[in-house]
Amino acid sequence: MVANGYRVAFALTFVGLIPAFEIARQTDVSRPSGHVILRSMTRTTSLASTRSVATEGTKSTKSQSAGQSDASDDRNARFLAARALITKTGSAAFAVDRLESNKHYSTLSTRDRSFARLLVTTTERRLGQIDEVLRQCQKETKSRPNRVDQFVQAALRIGATQLLFLKVPEHAAVKETVELLRHDPKTTVPESRIKFVNAVLRRISREGDVLLATTDVTQNASPWLVKEWQKSWGEEATRKIVALAMEETPRVLTIKQHPGSQLEKPMGRIKAVAALFEDSEILPQGSVRVNTSPPGSIINWPEYSEGSWWLQDAAATTPAIALYNALSKNGETSVAGLDVVDMCASPGGKTAQLWNYGFASVTAVEVAEKRTERLRQNMQRLNMDCEVVVADGAQWTSQHESLQERGASGQMY
Template sequence: MLTAPASPSLAPSLSTQLRATARCVRAVGEGRSLSDVLPEVAPALRPGVQALTFHVLRHLGMARALVALLAERKPQAAVLGLLHSAVALLLEPTDGVRYAPHTVVNQAVGAARNDRSTERQASFVNACLRRFLREQVDLLAEVERDPVARWNHPLWWIERLRRDHPQDWQAILTASNQPGPMTLRVNRRRTDRASYQQALQDQGLASTPVGSDGLELATPLPVERLPGFAQGHCSVQDAAAQRAADLLLEGREWSRADRVLDACAAPGGKTAHLLERAEVDLLALDVDPGRCERIQDTLGRLGLAAEVRCADAARPGAWWDGRAFDAILLDAPCTASGIVRRHPDVRWLRREADVAALVAVQRALLEALWPLLKPGGRLLYATCSVFRAEGEGQVRAFLEHHTDAVLRPSLGHLLPGLAAGSGEFNDNRPGGQDGFFYNRIDKAPL
């Protein structure tokens, strides 16, 4: 584990944070998720290191291209991680804070000297960064021609977006490189949105209503500062993710006699929203035991109850009791290409082959769950992806092979950062929301 500075009363130095950030960036380059890496950072360092690491990953394409020009021979991985981190800090402000260039250079050199894996390369780090400051105009002009550097996404990702969204691909990439707003979902069973917005205002926290239950904060803050958070008055959930409950439940009355399945439920945000909105008999599944615990924790804090089972939704023979469901939410595993602004490591972890593999998983889940739905029931298919293969393409293929499937008017693709489209599979551009895909498919009555 990385260690915090000796004096807990002082904020960690930029040098200390850079050293930890470089290790996180290196770990992502080696294929590890930040969700696994950041918990290894000491708690005192973690908030600052997370902010810096997110910043670096949002500029990693450009940083890699620049470092490749600055270093005639490719340095060892530890040095590369530090150079990528320092160059990214020299490119743009971090969370609105711009460090003086000489401060970044000096602190990066200090980080190199205080790490056994890089201490012999401190002079090399110093030389590369000072050269960047001298020649940055020419260096930036040279790498700007590289699309990976220009857009800070892998080339295959950029090309897929250009094919899938020829009018909007640049806006999607631009939005994906911006931090997402902090959006809350107000728990209707504990309070109402107007009252909770006033509670925020009383603490000097400005917010704007979004969707049916959401409030977008003007400024992000730790959940511990949210009034009533521990008592279950609200949850943190992007406005796009909050659409699921509306789309699955709209148009009818629900009761405890109605069986609802949340097939891939962790971490439990959509499960909880369904229960906040309707008194139903809900079964929440997830294949991972640890993630099932997160669902239970979420429901417990919000004062909600559901049956939570650790099971593979694609293998109903192992868990289904034979009683059909009135509604199914399938928030399927996907590339997460619509939420990279909140998970900037995803773009660097995914490989082009992952798309086809995940499409196969999604198809298997749809096929396995459709027989579990009552005639006249409804299934909401969702992914947090902007790739058409995981959205429109998946639903079209399903409809072609199931004559009892009826597509209902639905949202289709939600594209981050962009005004509303039209058509059977809409391209909606909701502005500050994440990228998502939603379509409701009803089973024809007997």
């Protein structure tokens, strides 16, 4: 973020580097420390066997509705999820990043995008147990799998995920997962391999609970990490720690305010939105945590279409809060005369926060055009008139001398 120059951009960069669990611990805005620490560690210390992502998931009720959706759309969601799980040689990208960077991902409906993302994140999070179940259902896999082997393995994994953890109905999980193997224009999967996948998934549909009972939740964590935790806290505590990391994190909402409006005070608006959800609580920094998600797609949640709120992790709100408090002297002075720039802005959570605070103007700069599309959609739903720029942040600021001039004139915080 930049407010009239560069120093704020650098300051907020360092604020953003503070581990999420540490921010949450200091501000007491999340669940007990063990849960928060693990959510951070899944990305920073490779908790899962492959690089796992603990993300905003959806409940099984939503996955079931997705599993029973229109076959072609749903097959596309499964296909994109399977493709994202195939690790490219030399790539350090997370599977979720590969999924969201696929040009076809944005063409899916909101429901099917959520389903595809749920498949990817659940598969990565539970990969150790999934692979152990699959190992019991097939012979030893090749040490150097070819393109077909990788595609088949990814299909087996997302099929097992649906049956073991998402409880998608058998006919949808098996049939649609098997069918996706016939619809890849770049890979021709032999019919014998397709029948093999069908047989394995049908066995899991019959014996899944028994097979899963032979696994252990610690198989989802890197062996070295499990060993260190067992050494420090013992086997039982380690199992509980990893089990917590497998849980879906609650959804956290940031509430849209109306800068300059005298209709209602901020806390009144926050309480009004919190009251729309049966199991929710207001966190110290003003977010609303929805502990039990309402059934169905998020687009059907109360006041989603009205743009009254957006999803944003509690720890993710901290940089914008720090910026506002610094510039407004903790709310004592107005920021209405200040322009602010949010770098690397997509998907727009912090951009929306800055708009909430009533800055004179908010400019969102994002280098990735695909991600910018999502940013624009979010700003449109929230009805926020922010300028969205597709550009490299470093190049963009160098082309705007006014930012440098303001910094040189002392308008810097």
